[in-house]
Amino acid sequence: MSTALRQPPRTSLFLPASNARAIEKARGLGAEMIVLDLEDSVREEDKARARTAAVAAAEEGFGPRLVAIRVNGEDHGCHGEDVAAVAPSAADYLVVPKVETAELAARVAAAGKPVLAMIExxxxxxxxxxxxxxxxxxGLIAGVNDLRATLGVPADSGRxxxxYALQAIVLAARAGGGWALxxxxxxxxxxxxxxxxxxAGRLLGFDGKTLIHPNQIDIAARAFGPSEVEIAEAEALIAAATGGAERYRGRMIETMHVEQARALLARR
Known part of the structure; x- marks a missing residue:
């Protein structure tokens, strides 16, 4: 994976590509990535229309926001048509649900669009x-609802x-050099x-949160962005560092800590 040229989105809002009103509203929302869904939120009779609408919406764009399109899974009859339509589209990413093998990921990635794989x-x-x-x-996206269902964990049981599954997703994403949402x-x-x-997600190392309603955007953005205290501390650490291992405010810091501080400031 290689996402070094882009900051990961703190907020990624899923919305059904069959809902024209939701698409239009999303252009004025503060989410950093819009994910146009062709899968679970779209009725079977609306799949083809949703695919056309998603490609058109991506072409029109959402201002500075990243745009992704989630296709139907490999076991669905629309999967091939979805991938074929999204690959040449203006979307930044193609989201694939329920990825269980590297072979599936490779087949979809071969179409030419950067892939975000859902681990569910x-x-x-x-x-x-x-x-x-x-x-x-x-990047990898944690599919928590399906994870709970397939693990036999009660739906309302929290995290x-x-x-273990969530931490494993973060570890895998980091080992691959990409995002973890x-x-x-x-x-x-x-x-x-x-x-x-x-x-809890930020403490595990996730870069941002996937969302299902506009009223969740501001809360998630604050949680996954640095606080004023964190910003001030990072700026002070960078200013104080002179290279190598050294004492700073009662603790030892080195180049790694300076790099962490700079990465945090880049998330402002």
């Missing part, structure tokens, strides 16, 4: 390092039962719960 099953978690290593795969939070009216979920 035990097989996907175990294969995540190989998936992340495929040329053209530029405890999928903690945290899964969605289903309780649309639970702002406090969302903030806690985002904080």
């Amino acid at each position: 099953t035990p097989a996907g978690v175990l294969a995540a390092p190989a998936i992340a290593a495929v040329p053209g795969v530029e 405890a039962g999928i903690g 945290d899964g969605v939070y289903n309780a649309l009216e639970d702002a406090e719960g969302l903030a806690e979920d985002c904080s």
Whole structure:
């Protein structure tokens, strides 16, 4: 993977490509990436129309926001048509659901569009390092709802039962050199719960959060962006560093810590 030229999105909003009103509204929202969905949120009879709408919406663009299109899975009849339509489109990324093998990731990546692979099953978690290593795969997305379902974890059990899987996704993404995006939070009216979920994701090392409603954007953006305290500390550390290992505010720092501080400031 290689995403060095782009900052990972702190907020990635999924919306059904069959919903013209939602697409238009998204152009005025603060999400850093818009993910036009052709899969779960679109009824079977609307699949073809949604595909056409997604390609057209990507061509029109969403201002400074990144644009991705999630295709249907490899076991769906629309998968091939989806990939063929998205590959030459103006979308920045092609999102593939339920990726369980490096072979699938490689087949989709061969179409020429950078791929974000969703890891949603035990097989996907175990294969995540190989998936992340495929040329053209530029990030992994945790599919928390399907992970809970396929692991037999209660849907309302929080993150405890999928903690190992989430950490494995981050580890695989980092080993491959790409992004790791945290899964969605289903309780649309639970702002406090969302903030806690985002904080837990950031502590695991995720770059940002995938979202399913506009009212989640601001909370996730704050959680995955540096606080004023963190910014001030990073600036002070960089200013104080003179090279090599040295004492700084009662602790030892070295070049690695300076690089971490600069990376944090780049996320402002």
